Amino acid sequence: MTDNPVTPGKTPWWIKAFVWFHLACIFSWTLPAHRELYDTTRPHYGTNAFLAFNAQHIRQTPIVRGYLFGSGFWQYWDMFAPNPSDTDTYGDAVVKFRDGTEATYWYPRVHDVAIPGKLPIERYRKFYERAGSEATAYLWLPFAQRVANQMFTKEQNPPILVTLRSHSMKIARPGAPQPTEYTENIYFRYVVDPKALRMGE
Amino acid sequence: MTATFKTIDRWMFGWGSPTSLGILRIAVGFLAIFNQTFLAWQYRDWYSDAGFTPRWVATRWLGELPAFALDSSGRNSLSIPRVNLLATISDSRVMLAVLVITVILSIFLMIGLWTKSVAIALALLVMSLQHQSPAILHGGDTVIRLLIMYLALSPCGLACSVDRLIGLWKGRIAPGPVVAPLWTQRVIQVNLAILYLMAVWTKWIGFTWQNGYATWYPNRLAEFERFWIPEFMRQYPMVPITTYGTLLVEFAMVSLVFYRPYRKWVLALGVGMHLFIEYSMNIPLFSWLMIIQYICFYDGEEVTGWSKRVGERLRRYRVKFSLPDKSQGQLAALEATDPFDLVEIDSQEEKSASLAAAMIRSPGAWWICWIPGFARRILK
Numbered sequence: 001m002t003d004n005p006v007t008p009g010k011t012p013w014w015i016k017a018f019v020w021f022h023l024a025c026i027f028s029w030t031l032p033a034h035r036e037l038y039d040t041t042r043p044h045y046g047t048n049a050f051l052a053f054n055a056q057h058i059r060q061t062p063i064v065r066g067y068l069f070g071s072g073f074w075q076y077w078d079m080f081a082p083n084p085s086d087t088d089t090y091g092d093a094v095v096k097f098r099d100g101t102e103a104t105y106w107y108p109r110v111h112d113v114a115i116p117g118k119l120p121i122e123r124y125r126k127f128y129e130r131a132g133s134e135a136t137a138y139l140w141l142p143f144a145q146r147v148a149n150q151m152f153t154k155e156q157n158p159p160i161l162v163t164l165r166s167h168s169m170k171i172a173r174p175g176a177p178q179p180t181e182y183t184e185n186i187y188f189r190y191v192v193d194p195k196a197l198r199m200g201e
Numbered sequence: 202m203t204a205t206f207k208t209i210d211r212w213m214f215g216w217g218s219p220t221s222l223g224i225l226r227i228a229v230g231f232l233a234i235f236n237q238t239f240l241a242w243q244y245r246d247w248y249s250d251a252g253f254t255p256r257w258v259a260t261r262w263l264g265e266l267p268a269f270a271l272d273s274s275g276r277n278s279l280s281i282p283r284v285n286l287l288a289t290i291s292d293s294r295v296m297l298a299v300l301v302i303t304v305i306l307s308i309f310l311m312i313g314l315w316t317k318s319v320a321i322a323l324a325l326l327v328m329s330l331q332h333q334s335p336a337i338l339h340g341g342d343t344v345i346r347l348l349i350m351y352l353a354l355s356p357c358g359l360a361c362s363v364d365r366l367i368g369l370w371k372g373r374i375a376p377g378p379v380v381a382p383l384w385t386q387r388v389i390q391v392n393l394a395i396l397y398l399m400a401v402w403t404k405w406i407g408f409t410w411q412n413g414y415a416t417w418y419p420n421r422l423a424e425f426e427r428f429w430i431p432e433f434m435r436q437y438p439m440v441p442i443t444t445y446g447t448l449l450v451e452f453a454m455v456s457l458v459f460y461r462p463y464r465k466w467v468l469a470l471g472v473g474m475h476l477f478i479e480y481s482m483n484i485p486l487f488s489w490l491m492i493i494q495y496i497c498f499y500d501g502e503e504v505t506g507w508s509k510r511v512g513e514r515l516r517r518y519r520v521k522f523s524l525p526d527k528s529q530g531q532l533a534a535l536e537a538t539d540p541f542d543l544v545e546i547d548s549q550e551e552k553s554a555s556l557a558a559a560m561i562r563s564p565g566a567w568w569i570c571w572i573p574g575f576a577r578r579i580l581k
Contacts, residue, residue: 008215008216008217008380009216009382011214011382011384015214015382015384016210016213016214016384019213019214019384019387019388022388023388023391023392023395026392026395027395030395030396030399031399031402032399032402032403032406034406065281066281069263069281069283070281070282070283070284071284072283072284072324072328072331072332072346072350073347073350075343075347075396076343077340077395077396077399077400077403078399078400078403079340079400080404080415080419081400081403081404081406081407081410082403082404082406082407082410083407083408083409083410083415084409084415084416084418084419085418085419085422086418088421088422088423088424089424090424109424110423110424110425110426110483111423111424111426115427115428118426118427118483119239119483119485120239120242120243120485122339122483122484122485123239123240123243123247123337123339123485124246125424126337126338126339127253127254127336127337130336131253131336136262136336138258138261139253139254139258139336142252142253142254142255142258143253145251146246146251146252146253149251171417171418171421171422173414173417174414174417174437174440198251201245201249201251
């Protein structure tokens with residue numbers, strides 16, 4: 001335990017330098033950096049010129065990225081931006097078993113549970129926001145494998161096919177009629193690898 | 202110009218009471234308990250090679266940059282190692298044990314026991330857990346990681362902590378006000394301001410925010426639903442009011458909040474905005490994590506002054522507690538549990554309030570109240 005200091009001291013210069021460097025890196029990293037700003041073929045004006053310069057010449061440098069990623073101080077602050085999502089989406093899966101029967105796998109959905117249960121399962125919604133996306137299609141296989149494992153409850157009747165589905169509904173703009181039905185989309189089929197199956201996992 | 206720099210330097214690197222950091226530490230520890238418990242409960246899904254996010258997903262997720270974000274030569278040659286003490290662990294039971302350890306460390310952080318070591322250990326483990334499964338992170342995870350890391354760098358254990366009580370009790374710490382460097386508190390303030398600035402800036406690029414109907418959507422997404430809100434809150438004219446209101450409040454949190462006469466009003470608006478989001482939308486912990494950081498806009502001396510003023514208003518509940526044969530340090534430790542000055546400890550007084558009455562009035566002692574006989578043993 002350290003004795004409590006009773007008189008103010010002086011902060012060393014290297015701490016001051018570190019603090020300003022740290023804040024400058026965070027500022028540069030978190031500035032808006034959307035796709036158009038990386039376009040070097042056209043001129044950028046006004047604040048966009050500043051943002052483009054930052055995106056192309058500062059943000060991606062080894063110093064800024066290296067420091068923030070290496071130290072763990074990386075961060076993103078683009079909540080509900082540039083536009084909030086206008087699509088309600090949830091996912092589930094249809095699992096086919098060896099005996100030909102089918103069952104629907106319920107992936108935790110915030111809307112389906114009572115208020116006290118909503119809080120802990122929000123992480124499933126956040127993950128599905130990514131796992132259901134084309135941009136991160138590499139998440140589909142482990143997702144389907146997990147579904148297969150969870151549905152593998154009878155040794156003699158293992159799952160043989162997992163079909164991942166998303167259900168989405170656009171929220172209409174103000175004044176426009178609101179659709180009431182969700183659109184179903186099958187986006188991945190996984191023929192279950194028997195060697196990868198683990199019961200009860 | 203030099204005077205301005207000197208003022209900023211004094212503000213940024215001045216010394217003062219770490220009470221605000223101590224209170225922030227308690228709140229962060231409390232919220233971390235929930236966050237890590239939820240993760241521990243779901244460990245098979247997120248921290249197992251048989252789960253939704255096996256370890257190779259992290260490598261892929263963290264190693265990739267979107268194509269448009271490559272450097273000017275079109276390459277992404279920079280491979281940055283991330284801090285992950287758990288990278289080689291494949292056994293999900295070990296991961297569960299690590300998650301349980303983070304819950305225990307969060308409790309220690311909250312009460313301020315072995316604060317420095319605990320905060321550093323928790324920061325390393327939380328960072329490692331986040332790098333082990335980055336595809337599942339939400340905004341609350343990012344905020345909690347940053348806050349724990351800042352607390353690990355700060356003197357947050359010097360105030361409102363068991364460390365301080367033990368130090369006073371054993372005479373290792375001199376009674377009286379504590380003074381410590383406050384640059385971590387300032388960094389938290391500035392980081393929070395950067396957060397709000399970027400939140401406004403990135404929103405302003407979007408046409409729904411510019412045209413005043415962005416809040417039309419989140420209130421209608423079934424996946425965000427929480428408590429009931431009156432229909433008029435989801436309709437015009439409330440939609441543009443809440444849309445532009447959000448931008449204004451967030452911008453005020455970057456600018457006006459640093460102007461002391463406006464500070465409490467801006468913070469009140471920020472609290473109001475986050476409480477509405479917390480009530481109406483299922484976004485775990487984020488609003489609370491934002492609100493607790495507002496304490497950093499107040500110096501420790503202001504917080505102490507406020508608690509004394511509250512204590513003055515509650516003076517009719519003051520009691521006298523007689524405690525003979527205690528050293529000055531032990532008395533100082535007991536007084537340190539009583540931020541509102543509602544218990545007067547007197548070694549001479551014969552008529553004494555009950556122990557229960559004294560402890561109820563001392564919030565700093567509440568954490569031991571529930572252990573039968575513990576407080577009585579200490580006092581004897």
